[in-house]
Amino acid sequence: MLSRKTKEALKTALAMTIAYGIALSMDWDKPYWAGFAVAFVSLSTIGQSMNKATLRMVGTLVAIVVAFTLIALFAQERWLFMLFLMLWLGICTYMMGGAQHQYFWNVGAFVCVIICMDAGPNSANAFEIATLRAQETGLGILVYSLVAIFLWPSSGGADFNAAAVKLAATQHQLLGAYRGLLSNKGDSAQAQELGSSAAQAKALFDQLLAAASTDDYEVWELRRQWRHYQHLAANLAETLERWREGFAEVQSLDLPHLLSNQENYTAELDARLEQVDRMLANQAPARQPAIIELAFDRAAVASLSHFNKAALAVSRDRLQQLEVLTGALFDCVSDIKGFGRETTPVVKLSPAVNRFVPDPERITSVVRLTATMWLAWLALIYIDALPGGAGFVSMACPLGMALATTPQLSVSRLFVPATFSVLVAGLAYIFVMPELSSFWGLGFLIFTLTFAICYLFAAPQQGLGRAFGLAMFVSIASISNEQSYNFLTVANTALMLPLMFLLLAITAHIPFSPRPESTFLRLLGRFFKSSEYLVSTMRWDPSSKPSRLERWRNLFHSHEVSTLPRKLQAWAPLIGNSAPLGTSLQQVQVVVSSLQTLTYRMQALVESRNNPQAGFLVQQLLEDIRAWRLGVEASFQKLSADPTTAEHEVFRTRLDEITRHLEARTQEVLDKAADGQLSDQDAENFYCLLGAYRGVSDALVDYAGNADVIDWPRWREERFA
Amino acid sequence: MTPIPHEFAIGGVYMPPLLIAGLFGVIAAVVTARLLDRYRLSKYLFYPPLVSLAMMIIYTVLIGTFIIGA
Numbered sequence: 013m014l015s016r017k018t019k020e021a022l023k024t025a026l027a028m029t030i031a032y033g034i035a036l037s038m039d040w041d042k043p044y045w046a047g048f049a050v051a052f053v054s055l056s057t058i059g060q061s062m063n064k065a066t067l068r069m070v071g072t073l074v075a076i077v078v079a080f081t082l083i084a085l086f087a088q089e090r091w092l093f094m095l096f097l098m099l100w101l102g103i104c105t106y107m108m109g110g111a112q113h114q115y116f117w118n119v120g121a122f123v124c125v126i127i128c129m130d131a132g133p134n135s136a137n138a139f140e141i142a143t144l145r146a147q148e149t150g151l152g153i154l155v156y157s158l159v160a161i162f163l164w165p166s167s168g169g170a171d172f173n174a175a176a177v178k179l180a181a182t183q184h185q186l187l188g189a190y191r192g193l194l195s196n197k198g199d200s201a202q203a204q205e206l207g208s209s210a211a212q213a214k215a216l217f218d219q220l221l222a223a224a225s226t227d228d229y230e231v232w233e234l235r236r237q238w239r240h241y242q243h244l245a246a247n248l249a250e251t252l253e254r255w256r257e258g259f260a261e262v263q264s265l266d267l268p269h270l271l272s273n274q275e276n277y278t279a280e281l282d283a284r285l286e287q288v289d290r291m292l293a294n295q296a297p298a299r300q301p302a303i304i305e306l307a308f309d310r311a312a313v314a315s316l317s318h319f320n321k322a323a324l325a326v327s328r329d330r331l332q333q334l335e336v337l338t339g340a341l342f343d344c345v346s347d348i349k350g351f352g353r354e355t356t357p358v359v360k361l362s363p364a365v366n367r368f369v370p371d372p373e374r375i376t377s378v379v380r381l382t383a384t385m386w387l388a389w390l391a392l393i394y395i396d397a398l399p400g401g402a403g404f405v406s407m408a409c410p411l412g413m414a415l416a417t418t419p420q421l422s423v424s425r426l427f428v429p430a431t432f433s434v435l436v437a438g439l440a441y442i443f444v445m446p447e448l449s450s451f452w453g454l455g456f457l458i459f460t461l462t463f464a465i466c467y468l469f470a471a472p473q474q475g476l477g478r479a480f481g482l483a484m485f486v487s488i489a490s491i492s493n494e495q496s497y498n499f500l501t502v503a504n505t506a507l508m509l510p511l512m513f514l515l516l517a518i519t520a521h522i523p524f525s526p527r528p529e530s531t532f533l534r535l536l537g538r539f540f541k542s543s544e545y546l547v548s549t550m551r552w553d554p555s556s557k558p559s560r561l562e563r564w565r566n567l568f569h570s571h572e573v574s575t576l577p578r579k580l581q582a583w584a585p586l587i588g589n590s591a592p593l594g595t596s597l598q599q600v601q602v603v604v605s606s607l608q609t610l611t612y613r614m615q616a617l618v619e620s621r622n623n624p625q626a627g628f629l630v631q632q633l634l635e636d637i638r639a640w641r642l643g644v645e646a647s648f649q650k651l652s653a654d655p656t657t658a659e660h661e662v663f664r665t666r667l668d669e670i671t672r673h674l675e676a677r678t679q680e681v682l683d684k685a686a687d688g689q690l691s692d693q694d695a696e697n698f699y700c701l702l703g704a705y706r707g708v709s710d711a712l713v714d715y716a717g718n719a720d721v722i723d724w725p726r727w728r729e730e731r732f733a
Numbered sequence: 734m735t736p737i738p739h740e741f742a743i744g745g746v747y748m749p750p751l752l753i754a755g756l757f758g759v760i761a762a763v764v765t766a767r768l769l770d771r772y773r774l775s776k777y778l779f780y781p782p783l784v785s786l787a788m789m790i791i792y793t794v795l796i797g798t799f800i801i802g803a
Contacts (some may be wrong), residue, residue, distance in 0.1 A: 503746070521782050525782075671738075729773065729775075730775055730778050731769075731770050731776065732770050732775055732781045
C-alpha cells in the first residue's frame, strides 16, 4: 500500500509530465509555465489545490489586464512605466500581507512583471506572451485538477472534521484546566500547554475550512454555519484567555462563598462543551443546555474591599460571557449536525470593522519590495550583460515579495536549496537531456525528477526546498520543441542567483534593520506608544464627541495594541535561539505573554469606559481616576521612549500607593451616597471600570517584572546580522 | 611580486579571476564577521552591514591582487 507522501508525489509527477506532453504536442512556446502551474498548485487535498488554482488563474488574468494597461499607457516612457508598475506591485504586496487571498495578490504581481519584462522592447509581443501565460497556466491547472480528481482523490472533508473535533476537545480541556487553576488545584504548565494546543488546533481548523468548503459538498452546504462556528470558537478562545488573566486577583477571595453556585455554573459550561464534543463525533447530545444564572452573596460581597469587588465583577462578567458563548456553540453545532435547535437567545456578534487601518508592517514590506524592484530595474538598465537579463527583474519580484512579507525569513536560508537545485537541474540539463531523443525519454526524466523532489521534500516545513527544486529544474531545463543545450544557460542562472541574494540582502536593511532584537525593540516601543495614546483618550468628557480624525487614530492605535503581541511572538524564537543575545526563548515568551495580558486589560478598559457610569460617582472620583490615568499614561510614555526602562519596584510602589488612596476615596464617596442613589447596574459598571483600571496597572507591573530579567543592553549592541 | 592575472578553467569552462577572488572575498568577510560577533567586538562598529560590504570589497581586492591575480 502506497503512503500518502508517495501518492501525492506520483500525482504531481504525472501531472507535470502530461502538462509538458500536451504543451509540446500543441507546439506551445514556454511549456515550463504549465510546469510551474502544476508545481505550485499541487497541495495535499483537492480543495486546497482547487482554491490555490483558482487564485492563480484569476491572479494571472488580472495581471494580464494590468500589464496591458501599463504597456499601452507608457510604451515609450520607461521611467513612468516602472513607476506605475511599482505602484501596482506595492498594492499587491500590501494586500498580500492581509488575511485573505494572499496568493492571488502574489500571482497578480509577479505575472504582471513577467509579461512586462518578457514583452521587451516590442509591445506587440505582450499580447502573445500574455495569451501564452494564460494558456499554459490554465493547462497546468486543468491537468493537475483532473489527475487529482481521478487518481487517489483526497478530499479535505475527513481531515476537516477531525480538526473540528480536535479544536472542540482542546477548548473543552482548556476550560477544565482553567477551572482547576481557579480553585488552586490545577497545573499552570499543563494549562499553558493546552492553550498552545488550542491555538494550533484553531489555526489548522481555519486553514482546512476553506479547502473543505471546496471539495466536500456537505461542508460547502453548511459553510455559513461552519464560519459561524469558527467565529464563536475564536471568541471562546479569547474570552477564556481574558478570564484566565483575571485569576491572580480573585484566587485569594473565597469564591465558593461569594459566588455560591460558581461550581455548578462552570460545571454547566463544561457539560455544554462536552455535548459539543459528542455532537461533533456524530452522537446525539445527552442533554440540552440548562439556563443558569451566576448568583452572588450580596452580604459577603458587600464586606469586600472595593478593588476586590471590582475584580469579582470582572470575573463574573467573563463567566457570563462564557455562558452565552457556550450556549451559542451548542446551538451552532446542533444545527450543523442536524440534532435540532433549541430556542436559545441569538448571540449578536460584533460587526466586523471594515474601515481601512494601515498596517505599518505591511507598509514596510511595500517599501522593501519597491527598493528591491527599483534596484533590479536599475541594474538591468545600467549593467551591461547582467546575468539573466530581464529574467533578473522577473525573478526579483516573487523572491522579493516572499522575503518582504516574511521578514523573519533570512536570505541565507535560500542558499542551500538554491545551490542544490541548480546543481541537480544543471547536471540533468548538461549530461542527461542531450541523450534523449523522444518524449518517452524526456517524459521519464520529468516524471522521475519531479517525483524525487516532491517525495524528498514532502513535509510542509520543506516547502522552500520543494519550490526551489521544481522551479530551478523547470527553468534551467527550458524544455521546448526547439531544444538547444548551452552551458551558459546554467552558468547565467547560477550567477544570477548570488546577485539576486546580494540584492535581497541589501534591501533587507531597508527601511529598518532585519536583526530580530532591533525589530523586537521597535515593535515594543510602538506598542507602548499606542497604549499611551489610548489611555490619553480616556479623558472623561461625555459632552465632547471625538472628531473623525480622532476616531480614526483611536482605531489605528487599538489595532496596533491588539496585533503587536502576535507580531512580537513571531520574532521570539529567532531571539531565544540566538546565543549572542544571552536570552532564553522562555524569557522572551514570558515578556510577550505579559504584553498580551496588557492588551486584554486595555481592551477591557476601553469596553468598560463605554458603559454608562453614575453621575455622582464620576463627579466625586473624577480627579482621583484622572490622577491614576495620568500615572499610567506617564509610565507608557516612558516605556514608549525606551521599553527597556521598566522599573518593577517603582511601578509596584506607585501602584500600591494609588490603590490605597483610591480605595479610601471610593469608600468615602460610597459612604456618602444616599440609599438608592447607586443602582445595581451602576455598581456593576463602576466595579468593572475600577477592575479594568487596576487590571491595566497590574499588567504593567507584571511586564516590568518580566522585562527586568532580560539583558537589554546586550540586545542594543551592534552586531552582524 | 603580484601574480599574473589568468582565467580559471574547470572542465573546459573558463571563469574570470574576479569571480574567484570575489567568492573567496565573500567567504573571508563572512568568517571575519562571525568571529567579530563571537568575541563581541562588533559592538564597537557603527553600522555592521556597511562594514560587512566594505570587508567583502577589501578582501576581494587583496585576494585578487596578491593571491589570484585579478
